Amino acid sequence: MSPSLIHTIPLSGQVINLCAAIMLLLGFAMLSQRRVLTLINLFMLQGLVLFTSTLIVAITTHQNHLLWSAGLTLVLKVIALPYILHRLIRRLSVKWDVDTLLNIPTTMLVGIALVVIAFNVAQPISHLSGTITRATIGIALACVLLAFLMMITRSKAVPQVIAFLAMENGLFFAATSATYGMPMVVELGIALDVMVGMVILGVFFFQIRQQFDSLDIRHMERAKEQ
Amino acid sequence: MIELALVLTIPLASSVLLALFGHRRGAAELNSAGSLLTLVAAGMLTVRVIGHGPMILFDQQFFVDPLNVFLIALTALVGFTTSLFSRPYMRVEHDHGRLSAARLRLYHSMFQMFMCTMLVALSTNNLGILWVAMEAATLTTVLLVALYRTPASLEAAWKYFILCGVGIAQALFGTILIYFAAERVLGHDGGALLWTHLDAVKTQLEPTVLSLAFVFVIVGYGTKTGLVPLHNWLPDAHAEGPTPVSAVLSGLLLNVALYAIIRCKVLVDGALHTHFAGNLMMAFGLLTVVVPAFYLSRTKDVKRLFGYSSIEHMGLITFAFGMGGPVASFAGLLHMTVHSLTKSAIFFAVGHASQMAGTQIIDDIKGLIKRSPTIGWGLMLGTLAILGMPPFGVFTSEFMILTTAIKHYPWATPILLTALGVAFASMFGKVQGMVFGEPTVKPLSHNPALLPVFVHLGLVLMLGLWIPPYLAEWYRQAAKFIG
Amino acid sequence: MRQLLLLDWVLITALGWLAIGLVGVSFPRRLTLISRVLFPLGAIFGLVLALLALSGMVAGTQVRILPLGLPDLPFHVRLDALSGFFLFLLGATAAGISIYTAGYFRKGEGTAPGLQCLLYHIFLTSMAFVMLADDGYAFMVAWETMALSSFFLVTSEHRHAEIRRAGYLYLLVAHIGAVGILLSFGVMAGSAGDYTFDAMRDFSILGFWPTIAFLLALFGFGAKAGLLPLHIWLPEAHPAAPSPVSAMMSGVMLKTAIYGMLRVSFDLLHAQLWWWGILLLLIGLATALFGVIFSAIQTDMKRLLAYSSIENIGLIFVGFGLTLVFKSFLLPHLAALALTATLYHCLNHAFFKSLLFLCTGSVLHATGERNLGKLGGLIHRMPWVTWLALVGVLASAGLPPLNGFVSEWLLLQSFLFTSGLPQGYLNMLLPVVAAAIALIAALAGFAMVKFFGVVFLGQPREEKLSQAHDAGRLERIGLLWLAAGCILLGLFPNVVIALLDPVTRLLVGSGLRDAASSHGWWLLAPISEDRASYSPAIFFGSIALFTPLAYWAVRRYYHGRLKRVPAWDCGFPLQTSRMQDTAEGFGQPIRRIFSPFFKRTREHPSPFDTQPRYRSVVEDPLWYWLYLPIARIVDYGTRLIAFLQQGRIAIYLLYSFVTLLALLVVTRG
Amino acid sequence: MNFYALFAQLLELAIALILAPILTGWVNQCRAWLQNRSAPPLLQTYYTLSKLFHKDVLLAHNASTLFRAAPYIIFSCMALASSIVPTLSTDLIFSPAADAIALVGLFALARVFIALAGMDVGTAFGSLGARREMFIGFLAEPALLMVFFTASLISQSTSLSTIVETLAHNEIAIYPSLAFAGVAFSMVSLAENARVPIDNPTTHLELTMVHEAMILEYSGRHLALIEWAACLKLFAYSCIGIALFFPFGIPEASDPASLLIAAAILVFKLAIGGFVLALIETLSAKMRIFRAPEFLGTAFLLAVLAMLVHLLLEAGR
Secondary structure: OOHHHHHHOOHHHHHHHHHHHHHHHHHHHHHHOOEHHHHHHHHHHHHHHHHHHHHHHHHHHOOHHHHHHHHHHHHHHHHHHHHHHHHHHHHHOOOOEOOEOOOHHHHHHHHHHHHHHHHHHHHHHHHOOOOOOOOHHHHHHHHHHHHHHHHHHEOEHHHHHHHHHHHHHHHHHHHHHHHOOOOHHHHHHHHHHHHHHHHHHHHHHHHHHHHHOOOEHHHOOOOOOO | OHHHHHHHHHHHHHHHHHHHHOOOOOHHHHHHHHHHHHHHHHHHHHHHHHHHOOEEEOOOOEEEOHHHHHHHHHHHHHHHHHHHHHHHHHHHHHHOOOOOHHHHHHHHHHHHHHHHHHHHHHHEOEHHHHHHHHHHHHHHHHHHHHHHOOHHHHHHHHHHHHHHHHHHHHHHHHHHHHHHHHHHHHOOOOOOOEHHHHHHHHHHOOHHHHHHHHHHHHHHHHHHHOOOOOOOHHHHHHHHOOHHHHHHHHHHHHHHHHHHHHHHHHHHHHHHOOOHHHHHHHHHHHHHHHHHHHHHOOOOEHHHHHHHHHHHHHHHHHHHHHHOHHHHHHHHHHHHHHHHHHHHHHHHHHHHHHHHHOOOEHHHOOOHHHHOHHHHHHHHHHHHHHOOOOOOHHHHHHHHHHHHHHHHOOOHHHHHHHHHHHHHHHHHHHHHHHHOOOOOOOOOOOOOOOHHHHHHHHHHHHHHHEOOHHHHHHHHHHHHHHO | OOOOOHHHHHHHHHHHHHHHHHHHHHOOOOHHHHHHHHHHHHHHHHHHHHHHHHHHHHHOOEEEEEEEEEOOEEEEEEEOHHHHHHHHHHHHHHHHHHHHHHHHOOOOOOOOHHHHHHHHHHHHHHHHHHHHEOEHHHHHHHHHHHHHHHHHHHHHHOOOHHHHHHHHHHHHHHHHHHHHHHHHHHHHHHHHOOOEHHHHHHOOOOOOHHHHHHHHHHHHHHHHHOOOOOHHHHHHHHHHOOHHHHHHHHHHHHHHHHHHHHHHHHHHOOOOOHHHHHHHHHHHHHHHHHHHHHHHHOOEHHHHHHHHHHHHHHHHHHHHHHHHHHHHOOOHHHHHHHHHHHHHHHHHHHHHHHHHHHHHHHHHHHHOOOEHHHOOOOOOOOHHHHHHHHHHHHHHOOOOOOHHHHHHHHHHHHHHOHHHOOOHHHHHHHHHHHHHHHHHHHHHHHHHHHHHHHHHOOOOOOOHHHHOOOOOHHHHHHHHHHHHHHHHHHHOHHHHHHHHHHHHHHHHOOOOHHHHHOOOOOOEOOOOOOOOOEOHHHHHHHHHHHHHHHHHHHHHHOOOOEEEEOOOHHHOOOOOHHHOOOHHHHHHHHHHHOHHHOEEEEEOOOOOOOOOOOEEEEEOHHHHHHHHHHHHHHHHHHHHHHOOOOOOHHHHHHHHHHHHHHHHHHHHO | OOHHHHHHHHHHHHHHHHHHHHHHHHHHHHHHHHOOOOOOOOOHHHHHHHHHHHOOEEEEOOOOHHHHHHHHHHHHHHHHHHHHOOOOOOOOOOOOOOOHHHHHHHHHHHHHHHHHHHHHOOOHHHHHHHHHHHHHHHHHHHHHHHHHHHHHHHHOOOOHHHHHHHHHHOOOOOOHHHHHHHHHHHHHHHHHOOOOOOOOOOOOOOOOOOHHHHHHHOOHHHHHHHHHHHHHHHHHHHHHHHHHHOOOOOOOOOOHHHHHHHHHHHHHHHHHHHHHHHHHHHHOOOOOHHHHHHHHHHHHHHHHHHHHHHHHHHOOO
């Protein structure tokens, strides 16, 4: 956006835009990342960024329930989930390297195309956005799509789940920064679902491993119409 | 007030109870009892709503109107019959050593939890809570699908989880967009997610945003509805889960997902003043009717077979609602009803059939009608009903849908009819082989509870010949308000 | 409570059948109850229905709206001359078949007798409702119920794979046909979108839509009637079914298709185009020729009769087409003549074909054989069946003075008028069609002689045939009823024509009653006496006079000594039953002359075979030219689409992803 | 239906019954002459018949009632047929009873019964003959019907009396279509009456016989009746031919005088007809049974052609 515009935006807004940019960056980083551990850390970082942006929105717009959701984000996305994931991969002793179905450079190119599409789609919305943070919704969409792409390209169960959670992050980001947050009850519900889902997945990993003695989802292609 | 509270709390309570005592004897009876109470409560609620009209409860978070109260009643009914059916079914599974007592506990409590989420999703007024409930429903059913812990069931559950999780995520984004659009009209704390409020101001909502939102919503909830090409989880989940679960998946979950789409469609139509949402749904619907028809003839597994048939019928319903108008929406609602009843009945019969044969492979099931005429006739009549043979109710709704299509979208009619014809050819051929012929199947260790099957089929038959006036009136109201 | 109309009584009778069925199914194993009480009761109801329908034909149109069906489209029923006539056909035939069936039941065959009873009576009720229905929905419901119940009756011996296959084919074709009918209704309802027949009558569709509606209806009803090339199910289903059911299907159910076609083309559609008639006529001709040729070469007695049904349906459609032609050229009187011939033949076929099918049923029970190559000489064992079958055979061969001849006579008469048509080609073409009809009639004679001669005459070809027993009492009553029908319909054509008068007046606005009845009951002269006349009474009377006269004279003037000796047979010393013509042998000239019609696979013994065997299978070429290709196409499509269901979650995710992106781009752009 | 009509009817029947065997005898005589054989007496057929009537009946063990009833039925059919065809007068009581189509039906009825009788005993030859008879029948019947159709299109009627009246008593009109029809008719009647080239009435050669093969098992009075019926059939066909193609001299009224003249004319015509038949039989050779379709197919085509010719050239009349 042109410099004149930048000055019209208050500092908080700029910070949020910055967060948005970082989100997107992290999204790309995860897309290109081969190593599970780093993937988890990146995910944690994303959570952190999400937390900060939520916090800022909460402070600038004096909405207390957003503080709650920020706290929720911190607890869930920055502490709990990464911790669980770390435990899991240690317990499961997953191979460190993640091989992708599509080689990284191509994936990146596709990702860029996705970003373009996302911005293009989000343009009309951001124009009529009343909030101080216009572009964020486009970025959130981009994050979601990138995570989606990541889910498609990863051939192991754990990275897929991480991608799934990253997608959740993107949605949260959209919810908080673009619309100053959903009603509390909804956010709680969402958080609960994510949590439970994680637990169930954790259980699943073990059973999958024990049944297929690997977490490679390419083993799970039996059910089809021959 | 109290009725709705009962409708929502009874399943929850019984789920908790079953989580504690589900491994003891009599768990199945408790399950049935809970479902029965839910059904009674739902019945009271229905009477209440018919009497006093729509009501908004619990600081506007819940909302009951003709549209969802009939789905609530249907859900409670099918839930009850399914619990009746699952009692002997699960006992046989237990005897065959396929399920331990702990698993049965999980099954019972998750079944009730699933019912609870369904009812919440139906009765809530808050699109956010709707989403939460749908997600919760996904989670519970994932556990149910994976109940056997076999590789196949795990694979199915995994696919189900990932695909529906992702889909649901899109739906959330759509919800956020709607909220985003509504907030500008309703202000921040104007309950911008409450459907009633949205409905009140739907004409002022921002069209572009809502159209985008609807795209996300239909992709999201459409995944759960099983719209092609988002349907791929459905046959696996139906095939690998225990049969009662397949029954409720087909009979209820798909309906509820579709219900969510319809709720959003009403808003979008109000905002856009175009037929955008309708066209989108019609396109999905046609695709969803045609593609599974061609799968049918290739599938070897009987439960996959009927899974695909569920997809096809969901497509038909989506198409009906897409066309819109009093007749088509009426037909869509009717088709929802008859499809739930018929398909769950079929799954009951199929469950026992596959238990008798010890397999789900179609070619290995033969001569049911000799070993157990009730199961054989149940399966045969159910299949004929679902294939749209008069005098069963499925034909009624299909007749209305087709005639509306002939009237307004003649080009679509041949496509639909071809698909239905192909479906008839493949499905009927397979089922005939299973029901008739020299028996290969063995009698069951416990005598099956086939009352549900024939109750359902009886209801469907009645709907084919005579729709009770109040029910028709009720459909009309709902249809009018779907538009 | 308003007093009950005739229509209500008809409805009550039809529902009475249903009630009988329900009683039957509630005592599924009580054979005596079912066979000695319920089925005779059903037969009585049939008679009642026939009488009610007769009075309904003259009573004028009556309508009712039942409190059933869709909320905004309840069941409309209507009793007019047309439906009255077909209800009469149904009732009269059903009376004979039901009473026969009462005697036909045996212990432990196929499905439980109670269930059979239910299905059979549902079948009857649904057929009655098909003829009464006055709106698209009620019609479709009754129509499909009819198909469904008959399907279950056909597959009652479902342990045999070929019977399952036959049933499958039958229901499939029936269903696809029903789709055609539904579409036709849709077109006729048009933009009004009201599916009551009244609305269709009032709402006149324009342009090419009537033609489309007509063609769709032709497809739909043709599938049920067994018109070429949709006949494929018929020769499979009829042999598969138990004989009373085959009789009912061939005798009555095929006629429901005729009824529907008449209803659509004359009642619901306003104007008729002449080429519709020509189309119908040519299709009917092809069907008739095809059917009669195939019936002449069959080796299974029920298949033979099934193909003969195809032939008769073809003839009926020829008459139908001629009616359309005359109607479209505004020649109501000639149209009435042709239509009378058509309806008359419907009635005749109902009687003689069900009679013949029931006879095969008795033969089947007595011998357990359907294969003509294993029957023969039954005239000595089962005289009742033989002589009654002879009546049916003569009637079906179109020989005077039986009923089959009258309708063919009327048909040929109406063809003699086609030279008066204002259309150059037609009055050249149609007499040639008449020639083809003559050929078909003669071939039908051939087929029937083969049927009767091989089954009942000659020496028994198997040992077990000597244990064959004649039909039981109730069975005889049923057969007698139908045979009497064949004779009476043949002897009193004027009565029947007078009876058909309201129907023709309703449909084509003219009738034959006055012309026919002007010469007294004994002389049938549809136009005028010196134009054409036929008096079956004198005909029959003189034969019935000369024969005993000759007999008496011979016995009177010459001694009647008579010795039983071995057959002479040109002095051949040894004669076995194998030396007489088999069914294959009898069909050989046909196979030779009409070889282009068949897809034939033969297996000739070479001179060096140790066990030489000869085998020759004649199949329906259409199966290979039309049906298998369609099946292949569908199969290809399924293989193509099934490829999408890969089982790879990444692919599935990709589907949703691409869908989402595509939709987004579309919506945005 | 006046007294004369009844009288004429009975007279015609009587004449038919009497003349038929003589006609056959006459044909055989002519044939013998043409083949330079010494001819049998004219009444030879009568001798044969009476001999057969006096003989005992030898009935095969397997023969059924139908076998015994058939001769009487066939005989009465043929008697009826020959009394329907207007030969002496067109004012007959039976003439409205059956028109041309019914006449064809009558012949078909007789054919069916004789074929069934042939199959009844269950010998190789019987069924073979029956098959061939029906086979020839379904080829000949349509052709005959088409011949009648041509005539009825000309006279706008299918009742034989009206046809004859039209053809005989209208102003002399040339009908080219009738020429075709005539040829077709003569071919058909050769086939129908078991004559060379389709069948040979005098042969008992197993593989060639048709008619004889069917009646092989008959003896005594039954055989006599059948033979007589055959004579009647020939007579009836000849009368049909006369009525259609040489109807001149058949009176409409039926007062005794005109009847006598008519009878004389009839005898004359029959004599010529018989001679022509013998001539044809002498000049042509019996053909293989599977050449019969070609032969009769030709007849059928000629008949159809006749009808088309009529529609083309004479429809204007």
